[in-house]
Amino acid sequence: MSRVVVVGRAALLAPLRPLPLAPVAVPAGFPSPAEGWITDELDLNEHLVKDRTATMFVRVSGDSMEPAGISHGDVLIVDRSLRPVHDDIVIAVLDGELTVKRLWISPRGVTLHADNPRYPDLHVGELSALSIYGVVRTSLHVFTSR
Amino acid sequence: MSSPAGSRRIALVDANSFYASAEKSLDPALADRPVVVLSNGEGAIVAASSEAKALGFETGTAWFKVAGLAARHGVVAKSSAYENYGVISNRMHAIIGQAAAAVEPYSVDEAWAFLGPRSDAVGIGRQLRAALLQNLGIPVSIGIAPTKTLAKLVNKHVAKRVPAHGGVVSLDDAPAGWLDAHLAAHPVTDLWGVAGRTGKKLAALGIHSMRDLRDADTKMIRKRFSIVLERTVLELRGIPCIPPDPLHHTKQQLMFSRTFSEPVTTADRMTQVMSIYAQQASGRLRRQGSVAKTMTVFASTSPFGQQHHSPVATVTFPEPTDNPLLIAKAAIAVLPPRMIPGYRYVRAGVMLTGLQPVAVQPMLDLFEPSPKARELGATLDRITRKAGPGSIGIGLAGLRTAPDWAMKRENLSPRAFTHWDELLTVAAK
Numbered sequence: 001m002s003r004v005v006v007v008g009r010a011a012l013l014a015p016l017r018p019l020p021l022a023p024v025a026v027p028a029g030f031p032s033p034a035e036g037w038i039t040d041e042l043d044l045n046e047h048l049v050k051d052r053t054a055t056m057f058v059r060v061s062g063d064s065m066e067p068a069g070i071s072h073g074d075v076l077i078v079d080r081s082l083r084p085v086h087d088d089i090v091i092a093v094l095d096g097e098l099t100v101k102r103l104w105i106s107p108r109g110v111t112l113h114a115d116n117p118r119y120p121d122l123h124v125g126e127l128s129a130l131s132i133y134g135v136v137r138t139s140l141h142v143f144t145s146r
Numbered sequence: 147m148s149s150p151a152g153s154r155r156i157a158l159v160d161a162n163s164f165y166a167s168a169e170k171s172l173d174p175a176l177a178d179r180p181v182v183v184l185s186n187g188e189g190a191i192v193a194a195s196s197e198a199k200a201l202g203f204e205t206g207t208a209w210f211k212v213a214g215l216a217a218r219h220g221v222v223a224k225s226s227a228y229e230n231y232g233v234i235s236n237r238m239h240a241i242i243g244q245a246a247a248a249v250e251p252y253s254v255d256e257a258w259a260f261l262g263p264r265s266d267a268v269g270i271g272r273q274l275r276a277a278l279l280q281n282l283g284i285p286v287s288i289g290i291a292p293t294k295t296l297a298k299l300v301n302k303h304v305a306k307r308v309p310a311h312g313g314v315v316s317l318d319d320a321p322a323g324w325l326d327a328h329l330a331a332h333p334v335t336d337l338w339g340v341a342g343r344t345g346k347k348l349a350a351l352g353i354h355s356m357r358d359l360r361d362a363d364t365k366m367i368r369k370r371f372s373i374v375l376e377r378t379v380l381e382l383r384g385i386p387c388i389p390p391d392p393l394h395h396t397k398q399q400l401m402f403s404r405t406f407s408e409p410v411t412t413a414d415r416m417t418q419v420m421s422i423y424a425q426q427a428s429g430r431l432r433r434q435g436s437v438a439k440t441m442t443v444f445a446s447t448s449p450f451g452q453q454h455h456s457p458v459a460t461v462t463f464p465e466p467t468d469n470p471l472l473i474a475k476a477a478i479a480v481l482p483p484r485m486i487p488g489y490r491y492v493r494a495g496v497m498l499t500g501l502q503p504v505a506v507q508p509m510l511d512l513f514e515p516s517p518k519a520r521e522l523g524a525t526l527d528r529i530t531r532k533a534g535p536g537s538i539g540i541g542l543a544g545l546r547t548a549p550d551w552a553m554k555r556e557n558l559s560p561r562a563f564t565h566w567d568e569l570l571t572v573a574a575k
Binding site: 052053054058059060061063066070072076080093096097098099100 | 173174176177237240244277281282562569570574
């Protein structure tokens, strides 16, 4: 059985740059005792996005990375500033198309691997011959949108 | 060079064919293809990729004149996707800001980066160029020099034109005598900030080349022209003296203007336009946490038509405001009555000026109609964010039917930064 730990409330719709809380004006002149203790709620952007200027959200089409936990329709959080290393899940440019694959780097060369065994691996000569759009940090899988 | 190496350096970072590069950054299939970006409505080329430029396509050309040729060359024409360009521009300036000691945004696709006295300016420039290319997909050219005027010159004349430099060039690396010869060989009107009219006046005084201007008497230049041109003279000598433009530092104005796909000829229609533009502008105000003191609204007929008219009106608010009701009401009150009936207006806009942060306001808003107004604005913004622009509005802007003057936006890229249902797709196959 899985265990669930509640870490707090997440502000799901928080803007990327939350506005600072304005000091509360109290006409009668008595400040609220809570003032000064008000802090921002947990912010998913802060949790999931390391470098805002290099982050793209992209939508998955297909099931070749299903075993990695990436399903058709999921949203991936891609960090374009990361240098890709062996076993990273990356977005590679193949024939002018953005493609999600696992990157395998070995002395024998570079392989773009699909975790789903129904799809073939693609062998590439060298990493420099490959255009990597970014590294996938997170997959967002929505169970219900109601 | 009068400034010794080891003193402060200024880098001009300028995106190459910014809008076309932005389009390429969102679609890898366009990587090596000629791409042009068209203005909305008018259909003129506003940006051409280097491949398109090599085929002879130039910024400013009317699209209908070259559309046939473009089809034969396989040129990809995209509509302007300003939401994407806005985000990419913001990110570009943020990345430059991380690399430099200080940054001064100069335009949507250009910024001055100030580099510390002991820094490896070219090294920083190369890293910055690589980061902008990898993280954003935007190629830039970087010119480095002791002054803004020289950095602009090095950028335009060397970094952009000589591919062997890899897009980053410092004047410090130029061979001895290069600058002097280069200034002598180029007309003064090629300089940043020297207009054609000034060029004619300078020519009458025997000042033709950039070097002539550099060697001119500064007192004479100030007396006959302006302190602005005197600064250019000093900057050509390597003395930095063009101050930051305060307008670019804090956003002191905010503009919302569009060209219509169908001309607007009636006051009713213009009322509808003003209502929507005013709400869009006030939404932007609230997003940047500002209030505006003054609003200017304007419209204009086509410069190519027979009847020309450009009504303009300025309104000063009793108190700085971001209230969409008040802003829309004022825009509607002043502009439509100034139209000439029957004239065909093709463009209109709302400009908010005298901006200040909300917090600077007096605590008690005696002149605001009611505290509810601020909540109304915030509520409108929330709904628009969730359901998309045009989903809700005040008064006439609340019309559900798409007005026929809405922008023509064919072949528009997905708004991948701003709309969840338009994200880029990655194939898992």
